[in-house]
Each structure stands twice: as C-alpha cells, then as structure tokens.
Amino acid sequence: MVKSVWFVMAVTISIFAQDADLQRDCLSCHQTQQIPNSLIYKRYLMKYSTETAIENAMIKYLQNPKKSESIMPSAFFLKFPMKEALQVPEPVLRQNIRSFIDTFDVKKKLKIKVH
Amino acid sequence: MLSSEKRSLVRFLVIYLASTLLLFSLASWIFYSSTKHHLLDKQRDTIMYEAERIKSKLRGLHQSNDAVLYYPSHSKIDSAIYDLDKKYIFGTFKPSVKLDTILSKDTLYYLSKVEPYYLGAAYLLTARKIDYTPIYALQKQILFFLLLAGIVFSALGYFLGRLFVAPMRDAIARMNLFIQDTTHELNTPISTILTNIEMIETFGKHVENMDELKRIEIASMTLSRIYDDLTYLNLNHHYHRKIENLNMGDLLKERMVYFTSMLEVKKIDTVLDIQDDIILNIDKNDALRLIDNLLSNAIKYNKRYGTLNVTLDKSMLCIADTGIGMSKNDLSEVKQRFKRANKSEGGFGIGLHIVSQVCENYDFDLQIESTINEGTEVKIVW
Numbered sequence: 001m002v003k004s005v006w007f008v009m010a011v012t013i014s015i016f017a018q019d020a021d022l023q024r025d026c027l028s029c030h031q032t033q034q035i036p037n038s039l040i041y042k043r044y045l046m047k048y049s050t051e052t053a054i055e056n057a058m059i060k061y062l063q064n065p066k067k068s069e070s071i072m073p074s075a076f077f078l079k080f081p082m083k084e085a086l087q088v089p090e091p092v093l094r095q096n097i098r099s100f101i102d103t104f105d106v107k108k109k110l111k112i113k114v115h
Numbered sequence: 116m117l118s119s120e121k122r123s124l125v126r127f128l129v130i131y132l133a134s135t136l137l138l139f140s141l142a143s144w145i146f147y148s149s150t151k152h153h154l155l156d157k158q159r160d161t162i163m164y165e166a167e168r169i170k171s172k173l174r175g176l177h178q179s180n181d182a183v184l185y186y187p188s189h190s191k192i193d194s195a196i197y198d199l200d201k202k203y204i205f206g207t208f209k210p211s212v213k214l215d216t217i218l219s220k221d222t223l224y225y226l227s228k229v230e231p232y233y234l235g236a237a238y239l240l241t242a243r244k245i246d247y248t249p250i251y252a253l254q255k256q257i258l259f260f261l262l263l264a265g266i267v268f269s270a271l272g273y274f275l276g277r278l279f280v281a282p283m284r285d286a287i288a289r290m291n292l293f294i295q296d297t298t299h300e301l302n303t304p305i306s307t308i309l310t311n312i313e314m315i316e317t318f319g320k321h322v323e324n325m326d327e328l329k330r331i332e333i334a335s336m337t338l339s340r341i342y343d344d345l346t347y348l349n350l351n352h353h354y355h356r357k358i359e360n361l362n363m364g365d366l367l368k369e370r371m372v373y374f375t376s377m378l379e380v381k382k383i384d385t386v387l388d389i390q391d392d393i394i395l396n397i398d399k400n401d402a403l404r405l406i407d408n409l410l411s412n413a414i415k416y417n418k419r420y421g422t423l424n425v426t427l428d429k430s431m432l433c434i435a436d437t438g439i440g441m442s443k444n445d446l447s448e449v450k451q452r453f454k455r456a457n458k459s460e461g462g463f464g465i466g467l468h469i470v471s472q473v474c475e476n477y478d479f480d481l482q483i484e485s486t487i488n489e490g491t492e493v494k495i496v497w
Contacts, residue, residue, distance in 0.1 A: 038180070045177075048199075049235045053199065109181070109184045111183050111184065111185055112185070113188065
C-alpha cells in the first residue's frame with residue numbers, strides 16, 4: 001500500500017516536473033510573443049500525422065532552424081525573424097516536445113456523441 | 116402406351132430436362148453472381164459516400180477550437196481513423212486485427228487515404244454489416260424462376276416427347292394392323308382352298324364339283340396376288356426393271372380372262388372398250404401390278420350384279436365400277452400405304468399405293484373420281 005502511494009506520488013511529481021520544464025523552456029516565451037501553440041501543433045499534426053514524426057521534425061527545426069525545416073509558410077518569415085537554435089540537450093528537448101504534444105493533443109478532445 | 120415408347124419418352128425427357136436444367140442453372144448462376152455483385156456494390160457505395168462525409172467532417176474538427184470534438188457517427192456504418200503508421204487513433208469501432216489484414220465475410224470494409232492528415236488521420240476505415248435481405252430476395256426469385264421454368268419445360272418436354280414418339284407409335288400401330296390384315300388375308304383363301312379340297316375328297320370328283328374347283332382357283336389367285344403385291348412393295352426400289360414396248364391391249368385382255376372367275380362369282384357384267392396395238396414403254400411386272408390392282412379393286416368393291424367398265428385407248432386406261440364408292444376425305448388419302456377407305460372387304464390398303472407408285476415412276480397421271488354408293492372411276496393418263 002505504502003509502495004503504491006509512493007509510486008503514484010512519484011508519477012504525479014514527475015508529470016508536474018515535466019510540465020514545469022515545458023512552461024519554463026518553451027511556453028513562457030511563446031506566451032510573451034503570442035505564438036499560438038495549438039495552431040502550431042495542428043500544422044505539425046496535419047503534415048506528419050504520427051507523434052514520432054512530429055517529434056523528429058520539431059527536433060530538427062529547433063536544433064537548426066531553417067525555412068525549409070519550418071512548419072510555417074515561407075511568407076511567415078517576411079514578417080517574423082527566424083528563431084535562434086536552442087542550446088538545450090537533446091533528451092531535455094525531446095522531453096519538452098513530448099510534453100508539448102501531450103498538452104496540445106487534439107485527439108484527446110475526440111468524443112462520440114450519444115444519440 | 117407401349118413399354119418401348121414409354122422407355123423412349125423417359126430417356127428423351129431425362130436428357131431434355133437435364134440439359135435444360137444445366138443450361139438454366141448456369142444462366143441463373145451467372146445472373147445471381149452478377150446481381151449479387153451489383154447489390155454489394157450498392158452497399159459499398161454507401162460506405163464510400165460515408166467515408167467522404169467523414170473526411171469533410173474531420174477537416175471541420177481539425178480547425179475547431181471547441182473543448183470537445185464530436186467524431187462523426189452513423190447508425191449503420193462504423194468508422195475509424197489511423198495515423199501514417201496505421202496506428203489506431205479513434206473511431207466508432209476498433210477492429211481487433213491489423214488494418215492490412217482486415218477482411219470479413221459478413222462485413223464490407225472500405226479503406227481510404229486522408230490527405231492532408233486532419234487530426235493526424237492518414238487512413239480512414241469505414242465498415243458496414245452486409246444487408247442480406249435483397250440477396251435472399253434475389254435467391255428466392257431465382258429459385259421461383261427455376262421452379263416455374265422446370266414445370267413449364269417438363270410439360271413442354273412431355274408434349275414434345277409425345278410428338279417425337281408419335282411416328283414410332285404410328286409405325287408400330289401400322290405394323291400391328293398389317294400383321295392382322297396379313298393373317299386374315301392369308302387365312303381366307305387358305306381356308307377356302309382347304310374346305311373345297313375336303314369337299315372334293317368327301318364327295319368325289321364329279322362335274323358338280325366345278326364350283327369347288329372355281330373357288331379353289333379364285334382363292335389361289337388371291338394368294339398369288341397377295342404374294343405379288345407384297346413382293347413388289349418390298350422389292351420396289353431394288354429390282355432391275357426391264358423396260359420394253361408392251362402391248363397394253365393384249366395384256367389387259369389377258370388379265371380380264373385371269374379375273375373371269377372372280378367376276379362370275381359376283382355376277383359382274385363387263386363393258387370392254389379396249390383398242391388394239393396400244394404400245395407402252397413399261398416393265399411388264401409394273402404393268403401387271405397396275406392392271407391387276409385396279410381390276411381387283413373394281414371387282415372387290417363392286418356390287419353384286421354390278422358393272423365393270425374397262426376402257427383403253429392411246430391416251431389412257433380407265434377402269435370404272437358401280438360399287439360402294441368413297442367419300443372425298445377417303446379419296447385424298449387412299450393413295451397412302453396401308454390406307455383403306457373401306458374395311459368391310461379384305462385387303463392391306465396397298466393396292467392403290469402400288470398403282471400410285473407405278474404412275475409416279477412412269478410420269479402417268481392418276482385420276483380417281485368416286486361417289487358413295489354409285490361407284491369409282493380410276494383413270495390413268497399417259
């Protein structure tokens with residue numbers, strides 16, 4: 001029983017810790033610059049379909065931002081500057097990306113209407 | 116119905132019905148397969164249409180910012196979306212097998228691609244249970260049709276069978292009649308001969324026995340003619356004819372002498388108008404059969420104390436009697452083999468058939484005129 005309580009607590013702390021990292025490393029900046037996270041995720045989803053492909057595409061772009069690697073249309077960069085490469089270790093970056101996907105995953109919102 | 120006739124009819128019916136059934140079964144199977152395919156295609160069309168509707172809804176859901184996204188559902192059609200790795204995302208059902216191997220006997224599946232990947236969906240699977248109601252209705256219709264066709268074709272086959280075995284039945288009936296007639300025809304003269312010989316033996320040979328001897332003579336002549344007619348009928352197409360210049364006047368007079376006994380018995384008066392030196396190119400046996408049959412008929416069917424008119428000139432032979440005559444219906448059929456207009460007298464019904472054949476062989480014109488109870492006139496024009 002005690003072990004179970006410790007396990008639940010560990011998982012909860014871990015999740016909160018991940019969310020905290022995402023908020024600190026990514027979303028704080030996104031919020032300041034009014035970047036629509038949900039729309040960005042949907043663009044990735046519409047192009048890459050699977051979580052693994054989205055994760056890899058995000059890593060590739062964040063580590064070496066280029067127009068060709070970006071999910072945004074090229075016209076977007078006429079108005080907004082190209083972001084700088086993130087100097088975050090890849091495991092941390094992957095962890096944040098997974099949290100990002102998990103946070104904005106629209107599939108979770110899907111329900112079947114009961115007639 | 117004779118057993119051989121029944122056997123032929125049954126064999127015909129079996130072959131006819133089996134081949135008809137085979138043909139109809141094949142046609143029905145092709146029709147059933149084609150229509151079933153068409154009915155399933157119609158049902159498949161509904162899931163394809165539903166797939167397009169769901170794709171359109173997925174686009175709307177992808178762009179929506181609502182807290183809850185209601186997945187499009189249908190009362191009869193299930194659907195599910197899969198990502199690019201064919202991993203299940205969401206749906207109204209979740210097949211237990213992999214997407215690549217999905218196949219079912221009772222369910223129709225339709226897998227379509229979704230592009231772009233709205234909600235991450237790269238594949239959309241739609242499925243519906245096959246509605247067997249129209250297929251069962253089709254099966255019933257085909258079975259009913261086969262049953263109806265079976266009944267109609269059985270009746271038709273039976274009718275056709277009877278029609279086909281009719282000539283055989285007629286031939287057998289004719290054969291039976293021929294045998295009956297032959298035995299009767301042979302029995303009468305043979306009995307006459309035997310009875311009269313017995314009378315001569317009993318009462319001794321006297322001048323008074325002349326009647327018995329005449330009856331024996333007539334009976335023997337009858338037997339001889341029966342033999343000649345039957346031989347002629349049997350060998351007609353096979354024996355070699357010797358065509359020669361034959362004096363018909365002489366031959367006719369000779370045959371009149373031959374039939375004298377028969378004429379005397381019936382007390383028939385003869386009126387002869389026979390020109391001499393009427394020469395015909397004809398086989399003697401053919402001429403004999405022609406004259407003998409006409410004279411024999413004219414005597415046989417004449418009345419007692421009747422008249423026999425025999426005329427021969429360079430263009431024709433005419434033999435007329437004052438006998439029982441024939442109806443118009445009988446006249447039209449009397450030349451057929453074994454056809455007898457009157458059954459009161461003996462005979463096979465081959466006499467006029469032989470006359471008709473001889474006329475045909477030599478291109479003679481055979482004319483028969485008859486009135487009931489007045490007599491018959493047979494004219495052969497060459």
